[in-house]
Amino acid sequence: MDFTLDQDIQSLRRSVRDFIQNEVEAAAQQIEDDNEIPERIVRLSREMGLFGLSIPEEYGGLGINMVGKCALYEEIGATHNGYTTLIGAHTGIGTVGIVEMGDERQKRLYLPDMASGARIGAFALTEPQAGSQATNLKTTAVKKGDKYILNGTKHYITNATKADVFTVMAVTDPSKGAKGITSFIVEKGFPGFRVGAVEKKMGLRGSHSAEVIMEDCEVPVGNVLGEEGQGYVNALKILANGRAGLAARNLGSSQKLLDMSVKYAKERIQFDKPIMEHQAVAHMLSEMAVDVEVLRSFVYRVAWLVDEGRQVIKEAAMLKLFGSEAYSRVADKAVQVHGGLGYIADYPIERFYRDARIARIYEGTSEIQKNIIAGRLDKEYS
Template identity: 70%
Template sequence: MDFQLPEDLILMRETVRDFVRHEVEPYAMQIEEEDKVPDSILEKTKRMGLFGLSIPEEYGGMGLSMLGECAVFEELGATINGFTTIIGAHNGIGSVGIVEFGNEQQKQRYLPRMASGEWLGAFALTEPQAGSNAAAIRTRAVKKGDRYVINGQKIYITNAPYAQVFTVMAVTDPEKGAKGITSFIVERSFPGFQVGSVEKKMGLHGSHTAQIYFEDMEVPEENVLGHEGEGYINALKILANGRAGLAARCLGSCQYLLDRSVAYAHERHQFGKPIFEQQIIQHYLADMATQIETLRWMTYRVAWMADQGQNVVKEAAMLKLYGSEVYNRVADLAVQIHGGIGYIAEYPIERFYRDARITRIYEGTSEIQKNIIASELHKAYQKQND
């Protein structure tokens, strides 16, 4: 088991780290207040190829291994999470479906533009009555000749206000339940496609989420992703694929919070000495460091396993569960160490504290991850006892 990165990825990680520290982080407060990432930062992100991390080289992307993606996402996690979410959602659930299940015609049409950042991707599954219970979606796709006519709505769609390509799940056969769901590649320009108002969120400022509506939207049959009836399975695979990258982003945020907390504990004096000398502060920092190191090993082990072609359904669910829970605990301790200043919006600790909360909800709640883990344990038990 070798987690060592090749020289080119080490250099890329250092380049991304420099970009984050010197070109993104100085604008973090501006992004937080204006809820918008400056165009100059997004343009530099495109030139660096960061919108093509998961897209194969033959389609203009970097074609990174999962290990390489995680190394980049760890560095991106060390800045404002809204900016990181734009990139993460595009490279993960926004494009992986086309990479994994698309035919050659679909890949040629969409992936080069997505790799360059000209077209951003989004993933449309959740509906008002279908969140964790994804099989309960009601958006309907009816075959008419060589087209499907789609009606319905989706909610909480990351990148929706500016994405050009959407992986959309819709019901093609209501009688078959989950096996009657099909995935489609939908372009923003399709008549009948409409984006709703942008949601105001607790955190992830700079990343925008909105509802989308389909009203008699016609989708060519060649835009079916995979095969009819495979949409639910595709959705689960797409979500599972992105869990290592999301955990790596959590890891980067945690490391940032630990570094800031250690520095503050040495700089802040109470009762005539740095608060670092107080045992309770040392214990807080020790707990943070231990959980972060555990998360780091879990992240890169799952990434390595995925690169080896191993089944990582259980391990990826464990990683997403642990990564999001650790991020929330570390953020909470960082606020406690910083005291009052950690609660002030003018400083980054408060921002990370708010941003952390969504990680236990989106792309599969912590409770759903536990369900997946338990299900995999049950399958293993049955296999051993057959």
């Protein structure tokens, strides 16, 4: 396995690191207080090409491999997770479906603007009755002439208030179960489409999730993504593809928490010596460091497998499971190391702790990842 980054990616990584540290971090408290990412930060992100991480060069993106993307995601993860989620949801599940399954017309129509950040992407699968049980969709799509008419409500849709282009899953043939689900590219301006209530969340301030409501929404036949009846398969592919990137963002956040915790432990004096010299604190820092290093190795191994064209259904599920759980463990220990300061809302440790909790839920819960892993093991050993 070779995780070596070429000179261009190393240079871009340094630029992204500087941008995250000097610009986004400086705005982190503002993002938290205002529940909004400043337009200046979004504009600078566009100028750096961060919205085009997953899009090939021929459509205006950066055209880098998965190992390179994970290196950049790791840097992006080292700041406010609301900002991280805006970028990650767009470059991950928001665009991957069109890149991987779109026809040439669809790619030419949507990807250049999505690569530049002029149009934001979102992924609309979850419904009130279809979360982990993704096959229980109630949103329907009925073909009428040269259009499909979509009716239904999605919720918890990340980037919904900012997005212009949605990958939407709907039932085209209820009699076929999972094989009766089709994916569509839906624009926010299509007749019958609107964004509903914005959800109030525990964390991820600045990243808005909301309902997406379709009432006799008119979608051109040409906006079917992939083949009719392949929507559930498409959804699984889109989610699996993004798991290495999501874990890389978790890695960046975990490394940031470790860095902050070690620095604090070396400066904080209790019982006449730095708390890092107390075994209880030293052990917590050691455990955090192990989680970070194991996650780093796992992220780049799976990213390398993706670049090799290998099937990574099991490995991606394992990585999503381990990455989200490791991030939660690191965040919890960071609060403990910082003591009362870690519980204060004006200090970033508390923010990371709240933000880490969603990692075990969105884009496939930890329990669903275990089901996927067990299913693959059952096939491998049969």
